[in-house]
Amino acid sequence: MSKKSQFGHVYKKEMLEIMRDKRTFLLVVFLPMLLFVGLILFYENMMSHNPDKSITVAVNQTADPELLHVLEQQDKDLTFQKVSNPKQTASSGDALIAMEADPNALTKLKNGDATSVIIYSDSSDKNASAAVTDLSTQLGAIDKSIVSDRLEKVSVPIQTLNAIQVQIKPLSSSTEETDISRMMLTIVLPMLLCLGVTIGAYPVISELFAGEKDKKIMDALLVTPVKRSTLLFGKWSVAITVSLFTAIVALAATLLVIFFGTEHLRKALDAMTNPFGLFFVALLAMASFAALIVSLQTITAIFAKSMKEANSYQSPIMMLAVVPAFVTMFVSLSQTTTTMFFIPLANISFLLREMIYDQFIWTNLLATIASNLVLALIFLYLAKRMYSNNDYLLAK
Numbered sequence: 553m554s555k556k557s558q559f560g561h562v563y564k565k566e567m568l569e570i571m572r573d574k575r576t577f578l579l580v581v582f583l584p585m586l587l588f589v590g591l592i593l594f595y596e597n598m599m600s601h602n603p604d605k606s607i608t609v610a611v612n613q614t615a616d617p618e619l620l621h622v623l624e625q626q627d628k629d630l631t632f633q634k635v636s637n638p639k640q641t642a643s644s645g646d647a648l649i650a651m652e653a654d655p656n657a658l659t660k661l662k663n664g665d666a667t668s669v670i671i672y673s674d675s676s677d678k679n680a681s682a683a684v685t686d687l688s689t690q691l692g693a694i695d696k697s698i699v700s701d702r703l704e705k706v707s708v709p710i711q712t713l714n715a716i717q718v719q720i721k722p723l724s725s726s727t728e729e730t731d732i733s734r735m736m737l738t739i740v741l742p743m744l745l746c747l748g749v750t751i752g753a754y755p756v757i758s759e760l761f762a763g764e765k766d767k768k769i770m771d772a773l774l775v776t777p778v779k780r781s782t783l784l785f786g787k788w789s790v791a792i793t794v795s796l797f798t799a800i801v802a803l804a805a806t807l808l809v810i811f812f813g814t815e816h817l818r819k820a821l822d823a824m825t826n827p828f829g830l831f832f833v834a835l836l837a838m839a840s841f842a843a844l845i846v847s848l849q850t851i852t853a854i855f856a857k858s859m860k861e862a863n864s865y866q867s868p869i870m871m872l873a874v875v876p877a878f879v880t881m882f883v884s885l886s887q888t889t890t891t892m893f894f895i896p897l898a899n900i901s902f903l904l905r906e907m908i909y910d911q912f913i914w915t916n917l918l919a920t921i922a923s924n925l926v927l928a929l930i931f932l933y934l935a936k937r938m939y940s941n942n943d944y945l946l947a948k
Contacts, residue, residue, distance in 0.1 A: 561778075566786060570790060589809050593809070595740050606629050608646075610638035611652070615634065615655070616654065616658050623687070623691070626690050638652060639652075648679060651687065653670075661695075661698045662701075671687060733818075738901065738905040738909075739880065745834060745841075746841065746872075746875075749796075749841055750845055752797065753849055754866045762853045762854075763859050781940075784939045788935075791846045795846055803838070807827075829912070830904070837900050837924075840924035841897075841900055843924065845873075846928075847931035850932070854938045879901040879902070885905060885906075885909055890913075890915065895923070899923060
């Protein structure tokens with residue numbers, strides 16, 4: 553039997569065993585897909601504004617009613633609730649935020665005196681943070697109006713306080729909401745795809761290598777006429793196939809959910825000139841990443857003496873898949889150089905960000921694929937050396 557036919561026989565045998573195991577199929581395909589859809593909807597919810605725009609503010613009983621009336625006139629969404637303990641009311645959830653104001657605060661301001669306003673909020677609540685910003689803006693508008701009146705009385709133009717007119721504009725021509733959607737997608741998409749590849753490979757790798765030690769069938773495999781390298785590459789190819797299948801399903805499900813099930817994240821896809829190109833570029837990048845991560849997982853599975861030990865080794869590798877989600881937070885698009893695309897894990901995030909922002913460069917794709925494949929070959933060579941050593945293959 554030729555090497556090619558031996559390889560095909562090993563590949564077919566191991567693939568059929570994986571397909572027959574419904575629990576493995578459920579673990580590597582169905583559950584990750586549900587997880588990714590859930591994460592997409594979670595991030596979409598984070599970007600969504602509260603449909604109920606009303607803001608309930610708990611204020612002290614002695615707060616200036618004239619000040620509260622002016623605030624309500626300026627912003628119809630503000631509702632003030634006078635209570636004996638505003639801070640406690642906000643803490644118990646009966647109000648979104650709390651405020652303490654001086655009695656006759658507005659009168660003091662009009663007379664040229666100063667007054668104080670204290671706002672309490674839960675900084676971990678995005679709705680409360682937005683409410684604080686809104687209330688602060690309205691208070692600032694009152695302050696500016698009173699200062700303008702004071703200056704007018706002494707014949708001083710308002711421009712005296714605004715000598716420098718500052719305007720902040722984005723570098724891109726897209727809207728702020730589109731930029732936020734793009735930024736969020738550059739965090740979510742690389743993380744989900746790398747997780748898809750890693751999750752798809754890990755149970756298969758553990759079963760193909762460490763599982764055979766638990767089942768005590770490794771001795772029988774070693775006496776077959778099939779070379780160890782053929783066995784290794786056959787099992788490795790099965791893991792690559794399952795890993796890529798999981799990644800393709802994850803990528804397709806992610807993009808479909810974003811396109812049909814989201815409003816804010818979809819803006820990033822709508823702003824792209826070629827959203828379909830994102831799928832094919834991501835697929836090529838994921839193929840090289842799968843070769844890298846499967847080769848690394850193969851080494852740990854061969855080194856492990858049991859399934860339990862192999863799973864403990866796989867956990868740190870799973871954490872590596874989260875790295876791409878944070879890379880783009882520290883390096884902006886304008887600071888990205890071609891050299892950075894030779895950094896494993898990080899290059900996936902950089903590449904997908906280029907696609908999302910319509911600044912794709914083919915040489916960066918080639919650098920990403922080449923760096924991942926070179927490192928994958930090094931890991932695969934080490935795995936081959938380990939697979940040729942009986943000390944790693946025979947359970948003790």
